[in-house]
Amino acid sequence: MGERLPTRLVRGLSEIAPHYDAVFCDIVGVVHNGLEPFVEACEALRCFRAERGPVVLISNAPVASAHMEKQLLRLGVPADTHDAIVSSGDAARLEFKARAPGPAWRIGPSFDAPLYEGLGLEFTTGPDAAFIACVGLRNMPDDEPDAYRAELGELAGRGLEMICANPDTVYRRGERLIWCAGALAAIYEDLGGRVLRTGKPARRIYRLARSQLKPPVKRAAARVLVVGDGPATDMRGAMGEGMDSLFIGSGVHDLSDSEVFLARAVEVLEDHGVHCAYASPTLRW
Numbered sequence: 001m002g003e004r005l006p007t008r009l010v011r012g013l014s015e016i017a018p019h020y021d022a023v024f025c026d027i028v029g030v031v032h033n034g035l036e037p038f039v040e041a042c043e044a045l046r047c048f049r050a051e052r053g054p055v056v057l058i059s060n061a062p063v064a065s066a067h068m069e070k071q072l073l074r075l076g077v078p079a080d081t082h083d084a085i086v087s088s089g090d091a092a093r094l095e096f097k098a099r100a101p102g103p104a105w106r107i108g109p110s111f112d113a114p115l116y117e118g119l120g121l122e123f124t125t126g127p128d129a130a131f132i133a134c135v136g137l138r139n140m141p142d143d144e145p146d147a148y149r150a151e152l153g154e155l156a157g158r159g160l161e162m163i164c165a166n167p168d169t170v171y172r173r174g175e176r177l178i179w180c181a182g183a184l185a186a187i188y189e190d191l192g193g194r195v196l197r198t199g200k201p202a203r204r205i206y207r208l209a210r211s212q213l214k215p216p217v218k219r220a221a222a223r224v225l226v227v228g229d230g231p232a233t234d235m236r237g238a239m240g241e242g243m244d245s246l247f248i249g250s251g252v253h254d255l256s257d258s259e260v261f262l263a264r265a266v267e268v269l270e271d272h273g274v275h276c277a278y279a280s281p282t283l284r285w
Contacts, residue, residue: 008279013227021053027058029229040282058085059085099131104121106133152188166199206241229249232274245276249282
């Protein structure tokens, strides 16, 4: 294997688009901030689709892709920015269905009910629990992971596997960082529990993404570019798949306004033990 090249600063997706035939793009922090779309990012994805090839949006949100499509439209993200959506919620549903009827020990907000629709999964808070279905913190957005430590300790002692439907630790909503299921998964592992993560960087979500390409791509493709703002999820996932990646600074790490963006970006990536081919403060064409 040749020497790894240093991360290259790019000012727009158009600089590198000719090298790729498809894009796997993160959503929150790249396409929108949870409250409104990033107009330049939406335009960049439109241009890539027009000039190069398909765009598959990949999200660690614990929501089925059909519901995500509706959420994006409500936020103002146009439908012509992408060809398909795959989510950690989609992958989680497959895992939940395989374990139905369970019963499952449920951890998540009251509004997570659509994720379980049609799966035949039962729930319990008793000793008969077969596994943990972790979608998020119960009182999102006003909740703290440490409040779950005693509960998670008891469940880890039972040897229950946790299915984590959102591997993200936090996500950015406007100016606020909100805890996600990944924060609970980290505590559970620290307590000796077993965790199966259904989203990035796990390979199962990339299999779903490749299945959306026409024709489907069964193996990692060197001409697929991964775009995202999460070193531990997007960049690590791309490395595991053998794909190049573009790190976007405008998301959870909020590096978009830094005058020394590339140096700061490389520091963040190194802190997470990952590398990427490219970095840009924001996604634009």
